[in-house]
Amino acid sequence: MGITTKDxxxxxxxxxxxxxxxxxxxxxxxxxxxxxxLHMAKEYDYQPDLLARGLVKGRTYYIGVVxxxxxxxxxxxxxxxxxxxxxxxxxxxxxxxxxxxxxxxxDQLTRLAAYHMDGIILSSVNEGEAYxxxxxxxxxxxxxxxxxxxxxxxxxxxDQRQAMAEAVQLVLEKGYERIVFVCPAMQTKGAQNxxxxxxxxxxxxxxxxxxxxxxxxxxxxWSYLDHIEGLTxxxxxxxxxxxxxxxxxxxxxxxxxxxxNPPVDYGIVGFDNIDTLKYISPKLVTISNxxxxxxxxxxxxxxxxxxxKREACGQENTMCEILPFELMEGETI
Amino acid sequence: MGITTKDxxxxxxxxxxxxxxxxxxxxxxxxxxxxxxLHMAKEYDYQPDLLARGLVKGRTYYIGVVxxxxxxxxxxxxxxxxxxxxxxxxxxxxxxxxxxxxxxxxDQLTRLAAYHMDGIILSSVNEGEAYxxxxxxxxxxxxxxxxxxxxxxxxxxxDQRQAMAEAVQLVLEKGYERIVFVCPAMQTKGAQNxxxxxxxxxxxxxxxxxxxxxxxxxxxxWSYLDHIEGLTxxxxxxxxxxxxxxxxxxxxxxxxxxxxNPPVDYGIVGFDNIDTLKYISPKLVTISNxxxxxxxxxxxxxxxxxxxKREACGQENTMCEILPFELMEGETI
DNA sequence: ATGAAAGCGCTAACAG
DNA sequence: CTGTTAGCGCTTTCAT
Numbered sequence: 001m002g003i004t005t006k007d008x009x010x011x012x013x014x015x016x017x018x019x020x021x022x023x024x025x026x027x028x029x030x031x032x033x034x035x036x037x038l039h040m041a042k043e044y045d046y047q048p049d050l051l052a053r054g055l056v057k058g059r060t061y062y063i064g065v066v067x068x069x070x071x072x073x074x075x076x077x078x079x080x081x082x083x084x085x086x087x088x089x090x091x092x093x094x095x096x097x098x099x100x101x102x103x104x105x106x107d108q109l110t111r112l113a114a115y116h117m118d119g120i121i122l123s124s125v126n127e128g129e130a131y132x133x134x135x136x137x138x139x140x141x142x143x144x145x146x147x148x149x150x151x152x153x154x155x156x157x158x159d160q161r162q163a164m165a166e167a168v169q170l171v172l173e174k175g176y177e178r179i180v181f182v183c184p185a186m187q188t189k190g191a192q193n194x195x196x197x198x199x200x201x202x203x204x205x206x207x208x209x210x211x212x213x214x215x216x217x218x219x220x221x222w223s224y225l226d227h228i229e230g231l232t233x234x235x236x237x238x239x240x241x242x243x244x245x246x247x248x249x250x251x252x253x254x255x256x257x258x259x260x261n262p263p264v265d266y267g268i269v270g271f272d273n274i275d276t277l278k279y280i281s282p283k284l285v286t287i288s289n290x291x292x293x294x295x296x297x298x299x300x301x302x303x304x305x306x307x308x309k310r311e312a313c314g315q316e317n318t319m320c321e322i323l324p325f326e327l328m329e330g331e332t333i
Numbered sequence: 334m335g336i337t338t339k340d341x342x343x344x345x346x347x348x349x350x351x352x353x354x355x356x357x358x359x360x361x362x363x364x365x366x367x368x369x370x371l372h373m374a375k376e377y378d379y380q381p382d383l384l385a386r387g388l389v390k391g392r393t394y395y396i397g398v399v400x401x402x403x404x405x406x407x408x409x410x411x412x413x414x415x416x417x418x419x420x421x422x423x424x425x426x427x428x429x430x431x432x433x434x435x436x437x438x439x440d441q442l443t444r445l446a447a448y449h450m451d452g453i454i455l456s457s458v459n460e461g462e463a464y465x466x467x468x469x470x471x472x473x474x475x476x477x478x479x480x481x482x483x484x485x486x487x488x489x490x491x492d493q494r495q496a497m498a499e500a501v502q503l504v505l506e507k508g509y510e511r512i513v514f515v516c517p518a519m520q521t522k523g524a525q526n527x528x529x530x531x532x533x534x535x536x537x538x539x540x541x542x543x544x545x546x547x548x549x550x551x552x553x554x555w556s557y558l559d560h561i562e563g564l565t566x567x568x569x570x571x572x573x574x575x576x577x578x579x580x581x582x583x584x585x586x587x588x589x590x591x592x593x594n595p596p597v598d599y600g601i602v603g604f605d606n607i608d609t610l611k612y613i614s615p616k617l618v619t620i621s622n623x624x625x626x627x628x629x630x631x632x633x634x635x636x637x638x639x640x641x642k643r644e645a646c647g648q649e650n651t652m653c654e655i656l657p658f659e660l661m662e663g664e665t666i
Numbered sequence: 667a668t669g670a671a672a673g674c675g676c677t678a679a680c681a682g
Numbered sequence: 683c684t685g686t687t688a689g690c691g692c693t694t695t696c697a698t
């Protein structure tokens with residue numbers, strides 16, 4: 001393709017080592033030689049071969065990012081933040097998708113390791129001890145976002161349970177008599193990042209305990225849209241509590257077609273605060289997952305691991321960061 | 334990190350070449366030796382170093398994708414399609430963002446070239462002869478999406494002009510008396526993929542020619558939202574023709590706050606058919622950019638260039654594909 | 667101040 | 683059927 005250091009050396013009548021010194025400033029080199037070499041380098045548009053450099057240096061200044069899907073608003077926000085944070089530090093990112101497939105996630109990770117990524121940010125659909133072993137075997141710094149994979153794997157997240165509990169609190173304060181908990185994601189084990197949904201559900205269960213007078217219904221599979229209307233036919237004031245904004249949007253869309261809208265006909269709360277919401281009316285009550293902050297924190301943590309060589313996968317002290325969330329006001333409750 | 338072929342050779346008491354043969358099946362090798370080596374490879378979880386392989390083979394089975402931003406619905410759709418199409422063929426993608434910055438785009442491309450990507454899919458904010466030179470100097474197959482960069486650079490797109498012309502036709506048929514052409518993207522040269530907007534504008538100009546009785550207004554800068562209301566105060570039936578759905582959504586949002594909604598108070602048409610629209614009511618009339626088809630075609634074209642070695646950057650015959658678009662029915666006109 | 671030589675891990679051409 | 687050798691392009695150590 002382009003010109004190599006060998007070619008440059010020949011053109012300048014010096015050795016490759018000298019060329020290297022001119023380009024990187026190591027050791028003593030005569031100013032004139034240096035200038036001449038740099039001039040030639042520019043002249044012939046020398047570009048270092050990054051594969052070769054990576055091979056010998058053992059680092060590539062790349063961080064690998066493995067997520068489910070770029071089309072998901074949540075992930076695309078994350079990728080933007082990660083990309084910018086990384087490039088501030090002179091790193092680039094290599095984005096790959098696992099599409100919710102557990103094996104694909106493993107494959108992507110081994111490939112990224114084989115390409116000598118300096119670190120990994122991972123939104124996993126795997127978990128457990130065996131997977132921890134696997135991750136450790138890759139021998140590279142890894143930070144998990146949202147998902148607690150296993151003890152010893154650093155992760156960054158918000159307090160999902162607490163967030164959901166506050167949502168429940170809000171709904172109860174408004175006097176709703178029936179809560180429908182919507183979480184179809186749990187059905188497809190492995191095809192979603194189910195950990196966060198599990199946590200949200202736990203938060204829900206804890207919060208409802210103190211309020212036995214409130215009726216609770218669950219919609220836990222992908223046919224949830226078929227049951228929405230039946231649940232809003234009687235006089236009981238009903239609120240839908242969804243573990244993701246997407247579910248809430250689908251419900252609102254379907255109800256609107258029947259001429260029913262929140263907060264008059266029913267109440268509804270989402271989760272994540274995806275930015276599609278800014279175009280939606282009425283404004284959905286939701287919880288901001290603070291994707292920017294979570295992503296930025298993940299990058300920071302990863303760089304500590306990479307550069308400070310802070311025990312990447314220490315068994316004892318799981319490094320994790322729990323960040324604040326925010327209950328977003330809206331018009332649907 | 335892991336084990337190398339050298340280690341394996343030592344462990345098995347053979348040469349590295351034999352190990353290589355066992356793993357890749359070239360040449361004659363004794364079945365027993367092969368089995369033994371493969372067994373050992375599994376045992377010690379051998380993973381080839383992809384940097385080293387790329388260095389020697391000159392190919393990485395990676396294609397680089399350079400786009401403005403992942404958060405833009407249009408690009409995220411594109412990335413999903415490209416990723417899936419590529420992995421069907423055993424390739425992976427390396428996604429990088431240029432954030433609308435012309436220099437950053439160049440930098441990303443040179444870096445991707447330095448990493449020996451086998452090909453590039455590019456949504457550019459650059460254009461012209463000088464840039465063509467630059468792209469050619471990279472010496473790798475490149476396909477541009479949407480944007481005709483220069484003669485000789487293959488590209489894939491829909492017929493933007495024709496699409497916009499049809500939108501104009503539709504608006505006129507509905508009897509609107511004033512058309513407001515909304516295209517703030519043109520203002521920030523270099524910060525958007527302005528080529529497509531230019532084309533759309535040309536399509537608009539051509540289509541309006543035959544209809545001098547219709548009043549035409551332009552909103553061509555980012556303060557467009559400030560002028561919306563003034564344009565809908567009189568009795569004239571007004572339609573907004575936007576060069577992107579995002580602009581249309583912003584307008585609808587603002588108007589809704591004033592209690593005005595399409596199609597009663599005004600008409601509005603978007604462009605791109607981003608998938609956020611499915612949650613929006615009333616349903617926006619728009620033009621489907623067929624992002625899936627465009628992306629898939631781009632990947633196909635790129636693979637023809639990569640594998641068939643079809644003249645990557647032939648001056649004479651620009652390889653381009655113009656795909657069909659679709660005018661999407663809706664309720665806002 | 668400069669150069670020679672070795673090596674990263676893999677592949678490929680040529681011997682035996 | 684197997685091994686030896688050379689080389690991808692870069693960095694690094696040790697000599698001069």
